[in-house]
Amino acid sequence: MEQLPNMRLTTQRQIILEELGKVTSHPTANEVYDMVRKRLPRIGLGTVYRNLELMADSGIILKLEVGGTQKRFDATVAPHYHVRCTFCGKVDDIDIEVQNKINQIAETASDYMILGHHIEFSGMCPRCSEEKKATSLH
């Protein structure tokens, strides 16, 4: 586990990272807590929050501050975009090529020093499309 100076390798951290790596969903802190608790029943929710935050800061994982009420976490660090279903809240990856120039364009258009960007698409996931179709049939 890549780590910051003075960051200890604890069982809790290993397992949080392992569990996050197992899924392709983008779990919330509470969902990670549930996953981890199956292997470490006595772990505290605070520990999960603290460590997800720490790992996100050190770049080991990604913290997604997407729409919705909760933050989500992603073991895939490489830049990529997300689609969120407006109806059920599910978040999926989406691989598209966006010109790297977009940060430059933004920097030219503002007085900020642009450090990055995040694009979030919103729409309806296949499952919700099905449900809607089913519902409107009666």
Next chain:
Amino acid sequence: MEQLPNMRLTTQRQIILEELGKVTSHPTANEVYDMVRKRLPRIGLGTVYRNLELMADSGIILKLEVGGTQKRFDATVAPHYHVRCTFCGKVDDIDIEVQNKINQIAETASDYMILGHHIEFSGMCPRCSEEKKATSLH
């Protein structure tokens, strides 16, 4: 005030909308509450939340679910993008031309029905840049 059927024109709603229209910042519900309370001291925070939500639903205002812990509101409904300062949390508008095709590209790349997108840039605002410069001098 453009409104949904059965949506009454109350003093509270008028003033919330007026106050939101006065500022170019992107206030949180609590900031709107503070602004409105100067004119309507007995208004409840719940009322502010309820009405901001309602207005956003009816398209009169925009609800920004940007990064950070709180939702923000914007009286400007026309599509535009935002920059958020990573250091102080300030949110500004940014006017750039992004190809409308981006939704089509995303739709092709996923199995979602794409309804919209949101681009949020992150960076350092001029004020924080100044402060950082000042701090690193000693």
Next chain:
DNA sequence: TTATGTGCAAAACATTTGCAGGAGT
């Protein structure tokens, strides 16, 4: 050995909701 991390519980925030009384239409 000792600084860092953990579990637990309480606190801090942000937002939503139930309800009795108030106000627009």
Next chain:
DNA sequence: ACTCCTGCAAATGTTTTGCACATAA
């Protein structure tokens, strides 16, 4: 009048934090 809306306060949901004990290095 008849809904819909409001203020208030309590409830809910998410995240953070204080502290005594545990543990990696």
